[in-house]
Amino acid sequence: MLSTTILLIDDHALFRSGLRMVLNTGMQGIEVVEAGSLEEAMWLDIAVPAIVLLDIQLQGLNGLEGMALLKRKWPQAPVVVLSADSGADTVRNAQERGAAHFVSKADSADRILAVIHQVLHGIADPVRNAGSAGADANQTRLTPRQCEVLDLLCQGLSNKLIGRRLNLSENTVRGHVQAVLAALQVVSRSEAAFAARQRGLVS
Numbered sequence: 292m293l294s295t296t297i298l299l300i301d302d303h304a305l306f307r308s309g310l311r312m313v314l315n316t317g318m319q320g321i322e323v324v325e326a327g328s329l330e331e332a333m334w335l336d337i338a339v340p341a342i343v344l345l346d347i348q349l350q351g352l353n354g355l356e357g358m359a360l361l362k363r364k365w366p367q368a369p370v371v372v373l374s375a376d377s378g379a380d381t382v383r384n385a386q387e388r389g390a391a392h393f394v395s396k397a398d399s400a401d402r403i404l405a406v407i408h409q410v411l412h413g414i415a416d417p418v419r420n421a422g423s424a425g426a427d428a429n430q431t432r433l434t435p436r437q438c439e440v441l442d443l444l445c446q447g448l449s450n451k452l453i454g455r456r457l458n459l460s461e462n463t464v465r466g467h468v469q470a471v472l473a474a475l476q477v478v479s480r481s482e483a484a485f486a487a488r489q490r491g492l493v494s
Contacts, residue, residue: 297407341368347381378447436457
């Protein structure tokens with residue numbers, strides 16, 4: 292892989308250090324540039340980063356509010372949001388502001404590396420490259436019940452609450468959720484919500 296600059300914006304030095312080690316170990320030929328805030332990132336004198344890894348909860352201007360600044364300075368750089376908060380509202384807000392992908396900080400190092408690899412290499416991914424919403428909706432084969440589960444999942448409901456709403460057992464809901472994740476080719480509920488909205492499967 293060609294030399295690649297990854298800009299990591301997070302106000303926790305320990306997290307930055309750990310993720311930098313993960314990136315340097317798991318990827319070759321990269322340069323990780325760190326910033327503790329959006330303000331600090333704006334002052335960096337670097338070429339267009341291949342990717343921006345952006346935390347939401349930052350001191351000063353938060354990640355969601357500052358995404359427009361990043362897009363203005365580096366319009367070609369995809370922004371991957373990293374957050375400990377993977378709630379439906381947070382995922383929706385990140386998507387609406389133009390995030391290329393959403394990754395939970397609770398995800399494994401391998402999963403985070405896989406997402407970064409996909410974005411860096413432009414690999415088609417249902418969360419990142421939605422394409423035509425109508426076309427994607429046709430390509431995603433979900434049963435009516437799975438569509439109901441997906442809609443409630445996107446509202447942030449737990450399996451137990453979804454089961455109560457649809458009069459299903461929690462185990463049955465769990466099975467539907469796994470089927471939905473497989474159909475959307477994602478591995479987490481937050482990614483499923485992101486992908487579903489990108490592809491026009493939910494309003």
